[in-house]
Every structure is written in C-alpha cells, then in structure tokens.
Amino acid sequence: MNALGTALLQFWKSSIGKKLIVAVTGILLVGFLVAHMVGNMLVYQGQEDLNKYAYFLHHFLHGWGIWLFRLGLIGAFALHIVATIALTRQNKEARNTRYAHEETVQAPRSSRIMIWSGLTVLGFVIFHILHFTIPVHPDLQGLKDPNDAKMVDVYTMVVRGFQNPLVVLFYIVAISLLCSHLMHGISSLFQTLGLRSEKTRLLIKRVGVGLALVLWLGFISIPVVVVMGALGDGSQEKPKPAMSAPASSSLDVTKS
Numbered sequence: 001m002n003a004l005g006t007a008l009l010q011f012w013k014s015s016i017g018k019k020l021i022v023a024v025t026g027i028l029l030v031g032f033l034v035a036h037m038v039g040n041m042l043v044y045q046g047q048e049d050l051n052k053y054a055y056f057l058h059h060f061l062h063g064w065g066i067w068l069f070r071l072g073l074i075g076a077f078a079l080h081i082v083a084t085i086a087l088t089r090q091n092k093e094a095r096n097t098r099y100a101h102e103e104t105v106q107a108p109r110s111s112r113i114m115i116w117s118g119l120t121v122l123g124f125v126i127f128h129i130l131h132f133t134i135p136v137h138p139d140l141q142g143l144k145d146p147n148d149a150k151m152v153d154v155y156t157m158v159v160r161g162f163q164n165p166l167v168v169l170f171y172i173v174a175i176s177l178l179c180s181h182l183m184h185g186i187s188s189l190f191q192t193l194g195l196r197s198e199k200t201r202l203l204i205k206r207v208g209v210g211l212a213l214v215l216w217l218g219f220i221s222i223p224v225v226v227v228m229g230a231l232g233d234g235s236q237e238k239p240k241p242a243m244s245a246p247a248s249s250s251l252d253v254t255k256s
C-alpha cells in the first residue's frame with residue numbers, strides 16, 4: 001500500500017478519525033436539510049414557483065448538477081452511517097475489555113437513541129424517495145405543470161402526496177426523530193471539532209436546539225397545512241391568461 005493509502009487507513013482506524021468523518025458528513029447533511037427546507041418553503045408561494053425551482057434543480061449544469069449533488073449526498077450519508085457503526089463497535093469493544101467481568105455492558109442512553117433515530121431517518125429517506133423522487137403511487141406519477149408541460153408538477157405531487165393522514169403522521173414522527181437526532185448531533189459535532197468548551201457549551205446547545213426546531217417547524221408545516229386543506233390543489237388552479245389562453249378565450253377576464 002502506498003503512503004496515502006496507509007495514512008487513510010490509519011485515519012479510519014483511529015477513533016478520532018471516524019469521529020471527524022461523522023462530524024464533517026453531519027455538517028454536509030445538515031447543510032442539505034437547511035437548503036431542502038428553504039426550497040420546500042416555495043410551496044407557499046404557489047405552484048409556478050415550486051415547479052420552476054424543481055425544474056432548475058433537475059437541469060442546472062445541463063442535468064449533471066443534480067447527479068453530482070446526489071453522488072455527494074449518498075457518499076456523505078453512507079460515510080456518516082458506516083463511520084458511526086464502526087465507532088460504536090470500537091467503543092463497545094473498548095468497554096467490553098474494560099468491564100470484562102460485568103454481566104451487562106450497555107451503550108450510553110444518548111448514543112443508543114442516536115442509533116435508533118438515525119435508522120428511522122434512513123427508513124424515512126427510502127420511503128420519501130419512493131414517495132416523491134421516483135413516485136411509485138400512480139396518482140403521483142407523470143404530473144405536468146398546467147402552464148408549461150416541460151416541467152414536472154411537483155406542487156400537485158406534494159399536495160396529493162399528503163392527502164392520507166397516515167402518511168402525514170409517518171412524516172411527523174420521522175421528522176420529529178430526525179430533529180431529536182440533530183439536537184444531540186449538532187452539539188456533539190462541535191465537541192468532536194474541539195469547538196465546545198465550558199464557556200460555549202450553553203450557546204452551542206441553544207444553536208443545536210434552535211436549528212433543529214426551525215427545521216422541524218419548516219418541514220412539518222407542509223404535510224400539516226396540506227392535510228388541513230389549507231393549500232389549494234394545483235391541478236385546479238386556473239392557468240394565467242397571458243401564458244396559456246388565446247385573447248378570445250373564455251379565460252381572458254379582460255374581455256368579459
């Protein structure tokens with residue numbers, strides 16, 4: 001093995017190396033969540049804005065952008081999970097050696113909660129991708145923007161996707177677990193990066209809780225608002241006269 005390979009292997013084998021990988025990939029994933037939540041807020045601006053935004057995401061850099069982004073996201077997600085599992089095993093082995101004669105050796109409560117909330121997030125992401133990215137439900141497939149057929153009607157897909165209260169409940173539970181994972185994760189990543197001291201501990205805790213709360217409210221608001229019927233079904237919205245209807249059309253309100 002060459003020098004770089006040996007150094008990388010040493011880095012991976014060390015506990016601090018894996019902690020750094022968990023922390024850095026965690027930062028990238030939180031960055032994705034913030035961007036995704038902000039982008040999703042366009043649903044409140046209406047069908048046209050959300051669909052244009054989705055169209056942009058799928059077409060920037062001639063369609064390569066989204067695939068580069070997906071590769072980065074999958075890589076960060078996979079490394080985050082693999083490094084966490086390896087770290088948990090390493091810690092358990094260390095504890096087992098230390099307390100070889102104790103009958104039950106348990107991981108700390110917070111790290112067990114982190115593992116279970118993390119696994120729920122993984123399950124949620126798989127469900128979510130089958131829900132919206134590669135919609136498997138026939139009602140959510142092949143939707144086209146009523147004003148511009150080259151664009152996917154993501155707005156109507158989201159509104160239709162949250163008509164079932166059980167689906168909404170699942171989103172609420174999964175996103176709540178995700179946010180509890182973040183509350184703990186954000187402050188421990190500051191510790192891993194050596195940025196947490198007695199002085200900054202409280203501030204960092206507040207930042208973690210605040211960010212998790214903003215993400216929770218932002219994400220949860222969409223299924224809740226939709227299931228309450230407070231967001232119009234885009235497919236029933238009238239197309240804008242200037243864009244879609246000829247001057248003589250009955251939709252041209254200026255003529256009536």
Ligand code: HEM
Binds near residue numbers: 158
């Ligand atoms: C309830 C709030 C949410 C809504 C309304 C929502 C909406 C969407 C929509 C519409 C897409 C498909 C975009 C497209 O293909 O044009 C999508 C993709 C995705 N969402 Fe969400 N999302 C929500 C929450 C989340 C959460 C909490 C996570 C992470 C845990 C997440 C992770 C993803 C991922 C990984 C993709 C695939 C991105 C890609 O196309 O590569 N979403 N979401």
